[in-house]
Amino acid sequence: MTPRRILHIDMDAFFASVEQARDPRLRGKPLIIGGAIDSVRGVVSTASYEARVFGVRSAMPIAQARRLCPQGIYMQGDHAHYAAVSRQVRAILGTVSPLVEMASIDEAYVDVTGSLQLFGGDAAIAEHIKVLIRAQLELPCTIAIAANRLVSKIATNEVKPDGFISVPAGSERAYLAPLPVAKLPGAGPKTCESLRRIGIMTIGELASAPTRLLEQGLGDNAALSLQRAARGETGADIETDRTPKQISRETTFAEDVTDWGELEQVLARLAEKCCHTLRAQELEAKRVTLKVRYAPFDTRTFARALPTPTCVDADVLAAIRALLARARARKEPVRLVGVALGELRQGQHQLELFSANGNEKWERVLHTVDELRGKIGFDAVRLGQTGRR
Numbered sequence: 568m569t570p571r572r573i574l575h576i577d578m579d580a581f582f583a584s585v586e587q588a589r590d591p592r593l594r595g596k597p598l599i600i601g602g603a604i605d606s607v608r609g610v611v612s613t614a615s616y617e618a619r620v621f622g623v624r625s626a627m628p629i630a631q632a633r634r635l636c637p638q639g640i641y642m643q644g645d646h647a648h649y650a651a652v653s654r655q656v657r658a659i660l661g662t663v664s665p666l667v668e669m670a671s672i673d674e675a676y677v678d679v680t681g682s683l684q685l686f687g688g689d690a691a692i693a694e695h696i697k698v699l700i701r702a703q704l705e706l707p708c709t710i711a712i713a714a715n716r717l718v719s720k721i722a723t724n725e726v727k728p729d730g731f732i733s734v735p736a737g738s739e740r741a742y743l744a745p746l747p748v749a750k751l752p753g754a755g756p757k758t759c760e761s762l763r764r765i766g767i768m769t770i771g772e773l774a775s776a777p778t779r780l781l782e783q784g785l786g787d788n789a790a791l792s793l794q795r796a797a798r799g800e801t802g803a804d805i806e807t808d809r810t811p812k813q814i815s816r817e818t819t820f821a822e823d824v825t826d827w828g829e830l831e832q833v834l835a836r837l838a839e840k841c842c843h844t845l846r847a848q849e850l851e852a853k854r855v856t857l858k859v860r861y862a863p864f865d866t867r868t869f870a871r872a873l874p875t876p877t878c879v880d881a882d883v884l885a886a887i888r889a890l891l892a893r894a895r896a897r898k899e900p901v902r903l904v905g906v907a908l909g910e911l912r913q914g915q916h917q918l919e920l921f922s923a924n925g926n927e928k929w930e931r932v933l934h935t936v937d938e939l940r941g942k943i944g945f946d947a948v949r950l951g952q953t954g955r956r
């Protein structure tokens with residue numbers, strides 16, 4: 568498997584920097600942007616780093632900020648403009664990789680795995696982006712590149728402002744180890760307090776703590792996911808704008824069907840169509856849902872997670888068959904059946920998966936089938952499951 572490289576970028580003091588970019592007189596000054604800036608209830612949206620020196624922070628009441636930094640310049644935020652600049656940042660990121668996910672108005676994850684060779688490495692790609700954003704938008708930003716989103720996001724925060732860091736593959740755990748547990752997303756004040764009570768202050772201590780001890784302190788689920796994060800092992804893949812939420816197909820029958828063998832045939836066909844679309848979009852699915860409408864209008868869904876993400880018909884069919892066993896327990900006539908593939912992601916592990924499962928042949932066959940279907944239509948090629956009647 569090609570190790571992923573995930574770039575996280577976060578703009579520095581975003582709203583304030585945007586104002587400083589369009590009005591040079593504001594540069595180098597303590598600048599505070601807020602909503603309802605003149606109202607007693609207004610809060611600080613952000614403060615320039617010059618204002619942070621005085622202790623001014625996001626979400627602080629403006630009144631308090633004025634006490635801490637009376638010489639500051641206070642401005643009302645202009646959200647429409649910040650959103651427009653955010654879109655420009657998004658466009659610049661799109662020039663280095665198609666896999667961009669904006670996580671908020673001023674931060675994004677970019678899967679740069681496929682772009683690194685082109686640009687010449689982590690440092691080069693980060694420098695390229697920083698230079699473009701400086702030149703086109705006059706804005707500072709901070710970038711981290713690591714094996715997954717979690718580590719890159721934590722790392723960005725550590726090198727702000729105007730920073731860059733690359734966490735080499737394999738050194739995630741060592742990188743995180745000395746940081747306080749509060750730096751882990753998901754470790755709020757209550758969790759940190761629970762951890763402190765069992766003597767855990769750093770991410771490294773959390774990573775190597777006995778699981779039993781953590782479960783007692785935090786509860787089973789929280790303990791496991793937090794410990795995985797502490798080991799730098801977590802991190803979902805990039806969800807780009809292009810990834811649909813699910814791919815589904817369904818068939819309504821003119822007359823109610825009671826023959827489950829027939830329903831299985833129809834479902835196999837629907838599953839093949841879904842998988843065809845899945846592969847055409849280079850996606851994999853982690854969840855299969857079977858939809859059954861029993862006559863007249865009683866619709867039920869049955870779902871199961873797949874052991875590994877897949878785009879292979881046979882895997883989806885196996886799941887459908889297992890779900891069918893549950894659906895047919897109702898012993899009622901059926902008006903409609905459908906298949907939906909969910910928890911979609913970019914097909915990254917396809918090749919490894921195929922070789923791991925001895926599925927190479929399947930892959931070759933399916934690609935040939937997809938090609939033929941592209942040329943001569945979907946129904947030109949029937950695979951084993953739907954071919955036999």
Ligand code: TTP
Binds near residue numbers: 578612613673727728
């Ligand atoms: P952040 O990225 O959290 O903050 P920032 O960009 O101002 O500063 P830095 O990243 O360098 O630490 O948030 C991005 C923008 O979102 C910020 O400029 C203003 C807005 N924002 C609020 O309106 N309220 C808030 O409480 C926070 C945290 C941010």
Ligand code: MG
Binds near residue numbers: 578579580581673
């Ligand atoms: Mg920011």
